[in-house]
Amino acid sequence: MKKLAYRNSRLYLGASVAAAFLAALSLFLYLRDMRTHMAQGGRLVPMVVAARDMAAGEVLDPSSLRLADFPENYLFPGAFMDPREVAGAALRGPVGEGEPLLASSLLLPGDNGLAPSTLGRDFRAYPLPAAAVAFPASELREGSRVDILALAGDSAELLLENVEVICVYGGRVTATEEYMGSPSTSSPCILLKLTPEEACRMAAARDRGEVEMLLRPD
Numbered sequence: 669m670k671k672l673a674y675r676n677s678r679l680y681l682g683a684s685v686a687a688a689f690l691a692a693l694s695l696f697l698y699l700r701d702m703r704t705h706m707a708q709g710g711r712l713v714p715m716v717v718a719a720r721d722m723a724a725g726e727v728l729d730p731s732s733l734r735l736a737d738f739p740e741n742y743l744f745p746g747a748f749m750d751p752r753e754v755a756g757a758a759l760r761g762p763v764g765e766g767e768p769l770l771a772s773s774l775l776l777p778g779d780n781g782l783a784p785s786t787l788g789r790d791f792r793a794y795p796l797p798a799a800a801v802a803f804p805a806s807e808l809r810e811g812s813r814v815d816i817l818a819l820a821g822d823s824a825e826l827l828l829e830n831v832e833v834i835c836v837y838g839g840r841v842t843a844t845e846e847y848m849g850s851p852s853t854s855s856p857c858i859l860l861k862l863t864p865e866e867a868c869r870m871a872a873a874r875d876r877g878e879v880e881m882l883l884r885p886d
Contacts, residue, residue, distance in 0.1 A: 711739075711740050712737040712738065712740070713737070713738060713739075713740045713743070713749060714735040714736070714737060714738075714749050715735065715736055715737075715738040715743060715744075715747050715749060715768055716733055716734075716735060716747070716748040716749065716750070716751050716753070716754055716768070716769050717733075717734060717735070717736045717766050717767060717768050717769060718732065718733070718734075718763045718764065718765055718766060718767050718769060719731065719732050719733055719734040719765065720732060720765050721762070721763070721764050721765050722759055722762065722763050723759070723795060724759055724760065724761045724762050724793070724795035724857060724859070725758055725759060725792070725793025725794065725795055725834075725859055726758065726759050726793075727756065727757070727758050728754050728755055728756065728757050728758070728759070728769070728774075729755060729756075730751060730755060733751040733754065733755070733769070734751075735749075735751070736766065738768075744768050744770055745770070746770040746771035746772050747768055747769075747770055748769060748770075748771075754769055754774060757774040757775060758774065758775045758793065759773065759774065759775075760772075760773050760774065760775060760837055761773060761837070761857070762795075790863055791861050791862065791863060792862055792863070792864055792867055793834055793859045793860070793861065794859065794860045794861075794862045794866075794867045794870060795857050795858070795859055796857065796858045796859075796860055796870075796879075796881075797856075797857050797858075798836070798856040798857060798858055800874065800878070800879060801858075801879060801880055801881045802880060802881075803880070803881040803882070803883065805836045805856045805858055806836075807883065808833050808836050808858060809833070809836075810834065810835050811832065811833065812832075812833040812883065812884075813830050813831065813832060813833070813883075813884040813886075814831050814833060814860075814881045814882060814883055814884060815828065815829050815830070815831070815881070815882040815884060816828040816829075816831060816870065816873075816879055816881060816882075817879060817880040817881075818876070818877065818879055819877050819878040819879065819880060820876055820878075821877070824880075827869060827870065827873050827879065828862070828866055828869070828870065830884060831860050831861065831862065831866075832861040833858060833859070833860060833861075834859040834860065834861050835859050836856055836857070836858050836859070837856065837857060837859070858881075
């Protein structure tokens with residue numbers, strides 16, 4: 669009986685030693701593989717990413733930006749490595765927290781398109797998906813003036829008058845999608861120039877029902 673117990677103990681000890689050896693070998697191979705990938709990717713460099721979720725038209729400031737380390741050889745085309753390069757730029761579309769901020773997704777001061785200085789201190793760029801209204805976005809131009817109706821059930825009311833269209837954008841493949849090999853066409857979006865109070869009224873109207881757009885004469 670003692671011999672059987674001794675034999676079982678030796679088998680258990682041998683199995684434990686073998687398991688420990690396999691674990692150590694797996695760890696060694698994993699670390700070697702990680703070192704190989706890091707060597708292929710080059711040194712880590714800082715890349716500017718979004719510090720939080722942000723909507724289209726939002727103007728970037730230091731609180732909305734942070735740096736994330738990324739392999740130099742795998743940097744996205746149009747990436748930035750200094751937050752000062754993008755401070756004051758406006759977003760062409762929404763971005764998520766941690767998403768790289770690329771030149772193709774920003775309107776920098778001086779670019780053709782939306783610049784923060786065109787909004788003025790009392791206005792904001794409100795993104796209205798073109799699919800949310802029946803009016804064809806292709807008929808709108810920068811500087812077009814529209815009225816907004818709020819629809820709820822069988823009733824409709826004039827919500828906003830003489831609203832300026834900043835621009836219509838969308839329907840393009842971003843550099844990030846092209847780089848990742850999964851391009852998708854984004855739907856057009858209409859940027860409207862609204863005061864914060866008007867933006868709140870628009871958001872509330874869309875939450876309660878639907879909105880419609882009417883083009884005003886020049």
